[in-house]
Amino acid sequence: MLLLATPLIHAVRVVVTSFRRRREAAAMGARPAPVTQGNWIGNVDLLLKLLDGFLHGYPSDGQDVIVEKFGTTVNFRVLWEDLIFTVDPENIKTILSTDFNNYVKGETFGFTTASLLGSGVFNSDGEMWKFHRSMTRPFFTRDRVSDFDNFEKHSADLIEQMKHRLRGGYAIDFQDAILRFTLDSATEFLFGNCVHSLATGLPYPSTGPPYPSTGPPHPSTGLPYPSSYPSDAQTPLAPPSDAHTPPTRAMGPTNANASGPAEDFATGPAEDFAQAFQTAQHLTAARLRSGWTWPLLELLGDKTARPMRVVGAFVEPILREAIDRQRQRVKEGINASKTDEVGRTDEVDKDEVGEDETLLDHLVRQTSDPVLLKDEILNIMIAGRDTTAATLTFIIYSMAMYPAVLQRLREEILAHVGPSQRPTYDQIREMKYLRAVINETLRLYPPVPFNIRESINATTWKSPNPLEKPFYIPPKTPTSYSVFMMHRRTDLWGPDAMEFDPDRFIDHRLKTYLSKNPFIFLPFNAGPRICLGQQFAYTQISYTLIRIFQHFASVALAPDAQPPYSVPPPEWKEAHGRKGVERVWPKVHLTMYAHGGLWVRMEEAAGAGAGEGAV
Numbered sequence: 001m002l003l004l005a006t007p008l009i010h011a012v013r014v015v016v017t018s019f020r021r022r023r024e025a026a027a028m029g030a031r032p033a034p035v036t037q038g039n040w041i042g043n044v045d046l047l048l049k050l051l052d053g054f055l056h057g058y059p060s061d062g063q064d065v066i067v068e069k070f071g072t073t074v075n076f077r078v079l080w081e082d083l084i085f086t087v088d089p090e091n092i093k094t095i096l097s098t099d100f101n102n103y104v105k106g107e108t109f110g111f112t113t114a115s116l117l118g119s120g121v122f123n124s125d126g127e128m129w130k131f132h133r134s135m136t137r138p139f140f141t142r143d144r145v146s147d148f149d150n151f152e153k154h155s156a157d158l159i160e161q162m163k164h165r166l167r168g169g170y171a172i173d174f175q176d177a178i179l180r181f182t183l184d185s186a187t188e189f190l191f192g193n194c195v196h197s198l199a200t201g202l203p204y205p206s207t208g209p210p211y212p213s214t215g216p217p218h219p220s221t222g223l224p225y226p227s228s229y230p231s232d233a234q235t236p237l238a239p240p241s242d243a244h245t246p247p248t249r250a251m252g253p254t255n256a257n258a259s260g261p262a263e264d265f266a267t268g269p270a271e272d273f274a275q276a277f278q279t280a281q282h283l284t285a286a287r288l289r290s291g292w293t294w295p296l297l298e299l300l301g302d303k304t305a306r307p308m309r310v311v312g313a314f315v316e317p318i319l320r321e322a323i324d325r326q327r328q329r330v331k332e333g334i335n336a337s338k339t340d341e342v343g344r345t346d347e348v349d350k351d352e353v354g355e356d357e358t359l360l361d362h363l364v365r366q367t368s369d370p371v372l373l374k375d376e377i378l379n380i381m382i383a384g385r386d387t388t389a390a391t392l393t394f395i396i397y398s399m400a401m402y403p404a405v406l407q408r409l410r411e412e413i414l415a416h417v418g419p420s421q422r423p424t425y426d427q428i429r430e431m432k433y434l435r436a437v438i439n440e441t442l443r444l445y446p447p448v449p450f451n452i453r454e455s456i457n458a459t460t461w462k463s464p465n466p467l468e469k470p471f472y473i474p475p476k477t478p479t480s481y482s483v484f485m486m487h488r489r490t491d492l493w494g495p496d497a498m499e500f501d502p503d504r505f506i507d508h509r510l511k512t513y514l515s516k517n518p519f520i521f522l523p524f525n526a527g528p529r530i531c532l533g534q535q536f537a538y539t540q541i542s543y544t545l546i547r548i549f550q551h552f553a554s555v556a557l558a559p560d561a562q563p564p565y566s567v568p569p570p571e572w573k574e575a576h577g578r579k580g581v582e583r584v585w586p587k588v589h590l591t592m593y594a595h596g597g598l599w600v601r602m603e604e605a606a607g608a609g610a611g612e613g614a615v
């Protein structure tokens with residue numbers, strides 16, 4: 001009886017809600033956004049198509065066809081639940097800026113991402129969000145964002161590791177290398193304690209011939225390692241006889257299952273952490289794509305539990321140590337403070353940051369709540385690490401695809417900074433072409449391609465056609481938007497929007513398109529929740545690119561080393577736009593990445609390595 005009653009109650013609720021909303025829309029002088037029409041009941045076919053696009057397609061597969069058919073604002077109604085999706089800058093501006101107070105991350109987003117993000121800055125609202133943001137903001141002043149000693153140390157490590165592997169005749173996975181680089185610099189920036197993930201060496205290609213197949217599954221996640229070692233017996237490309245021994249084995253024991261030149265590439269807790277964190281992000285992104293149905297797919301248990309245990313085992317001891325240090329300080333009368341019910345302290349000047357203070361030191365002065373601290377640190381790690389790594393990965397990819405752009409970029413680097421000197425803040429600011437290359441990459445490959453909010457009260461959005469009634473947006477409804485798709489619209493960026501051309505951020509096109517409407521370019525979001533690390537990211541990316549291209553003169557894709565499963569399918573060549581020209585597979589979990597890595601060979605620049613900061 002109950003089984004029969006439940007769908008009936010749901011059906012009645014759907015009919016009543018729909019009637020109420022039609023009445024409310026009419027009262028507001030608005031019309032409903034167009035609703036996608038699938039072929040199966042409840043648009044289940046549509047849901048499956050979107051999930052298939054997410055798992056096996058190009059980032060906008062599924063959505064692009066719908067937008068083309070129904071317009072730039074559309075209701076993806078699946079299983080009778082509304083989800084308003086937009087790629088219209090006017091509506092995105094409304095969500096993020098002009099009507100900011102009417103949108104929250106919301107309970108659904110919070111519930112879906114809780115096992116990954118906790119109640120950190122990314123998925124909190126109201127007072128908790130303000131608290132997180134104000135705790136972290138003082139860390140992004142100009143002094144802090146130009147911590148060039150940190151950038152220098154880690155980019156020198158990165159370049160050394162790249163050269164070492166390339167000189168051995170191997171291709172390198174630049175994405176893996178840069179994720180190690182950002183993990184090292186983020187852990188130093190956040191904890192004051194670098195995990196030295198670069199020091200264990202870069203992985204070898206896993207493809208054959210002449211390489212053997214992928215190694216054993218990762219012990220903590222059950223997934224394959226991103227790459228594995230070749231065994232000496234199977235490959236003529238044996239490791240170089242001058243096999244480099246990492247300066248420190250800082251990340252603990254190596255993976256006992258792996259075979260090969262272990263003295264040249266090791267795995268340990270930092271890799272376990274990074275791999276597990278990535279897996280948890282992927283699972284969370286799949287939940288977001290499945291809408292309210294995701295708990296049905298996890299009836300047997302929380303799929304993120306296992307990887308998040310690995311993540312916890314890595315960060316919790318670091319947090320405990322920081323809390324103990326702070327307790328000791330309080331005992332000694334330094335930074336004494338009272339603590340409220342969520343562990344917040346009240347006698348600390350939140351804007352005051354000591355010169356050598358790390359973000360964690362700063363945070364433990366304000367709260368001793370270990371959960372709050374863990375959430376904040378992991379949120380910043382996702383915010384800062386993966387996004388910066390994605391940008392650098394897709395810049396290197398673009399430099400391999402467009403050698404003339406790289407040549408011009410190198411000319412600018414050599415003219416402003418020289419072949420081996422460390423760049424200064426002012427030199428970075430003057431390098432217009434460098435900034436244009438970064439922006440063009442952020443336009444075509446924005447690290448956060450899709451995002452979501454939830455409306456609080458019923459409201460309206462402008463229609464793209466001013467002669468038509470505005471769209472009615474129901475209350476408590478998910479409103480999703482894609483800057484990935486907006487950044488590629490030819491009506492907003494011009495007929496050549498699908499081409500990679502940094503000059504559009506310099507020449508007449510800047511005035512024609514972007515200056516007229518800055519909301520067409522939102523890689524860092526906008527409004528009160530705009531990215532806190534924007535300046536930090538531009539500076540770190542610029543610094544790292546300058547250092548890389550002082551040392552390397554060219555980049556070429558290495559399709560022989562790219563794992564076969566990650567090569568774009570041949571049928572993509574028929575697609576129009578960028579999908580048709582792609583030579584790596586951009587995919588999205590919470591952020592964008594190159595599926596299977598970005599395998600490249602790079603040629604060292606003549607004369608590089610001499611002078612200041614030589615590697």
Ligand code: HEM
Nearest residue numbers: 121383384387388391447448523524525529531532533537
């Ligand atoms: C190219 C690099 C980066 C890109 C493209 C980027 C992009 C974004 C985007 C789109 C958001 C909004 C997310 C949302 O509201 O749902 C965001 C928020 C944020 N970002 Fe970044 N980010 C980058 C680098 C960084 C770095 C390096 C840091 C810090 C080290 C950082 C810290 C943050 C924080 C704390 C927020 C949350 C702001 C809030 O909700 O109030 N980001 N970022």
